[in-house]
Amino acid sequence: MAAQRTVLVSTTLPALVSSFRRSLEAANKSPKTVKTYTEAVGLFIAFLKSEGMPLGADNVRREHVETFIVDMLQRWKPATANNRYRGLQQFFKWLQEEGGNQGVPDGEHAPPCRA
Numbered sequence: 001m002a003a004q005r006t007v008l009v010s011t012t013l014p015a016l017v018s019s020f021r022r023s024l025e026a027a028n029k030s031p032k033t034v035k036t037y038t039e040a041v042g043l044f045i046a047f048l049k050s051e052g053m054p055l056g057a058d059n060v061r062r063e064h065v066e067t068f069i070v071d072m073l074q075r076w077k078p079a080t081a082n083n084r085y086r087g088l089q090q091f092f093k094w095l096q097e098e099g100g101n102q103g104v105p106d107g108e109h110a111p112p113c114r115a
Contacts (some may be wrong), residue, residue, distance in 0.1 A: 010057045013045050018096055040087025044068050057095060065092075 017038060024034045047068045048055055065088060072081035
């Protein structure tokens, strides 16, 4: 019988970053990929904090991600926003696989257009 993986949904996003990093490294992702994905999550967390949005893994929703991407598009090139979105997409996919947040889409939302 396979071991069941569980992430407590009451865990905050900042508390999950090191586990996500470890998972990426265990999957033998390149150092650049690990840096890019975890940097995207770190920027998202900083954005949530600055906007007074929830940090609990069970409280983050699609609209929070969309608001973050809108902010990225206002400050950076579309390709950068797309890159950040892809990092978050992988984080939330991992979180769902671990039994966490089911409220954030992992692909049903189109990424920002790369101009």
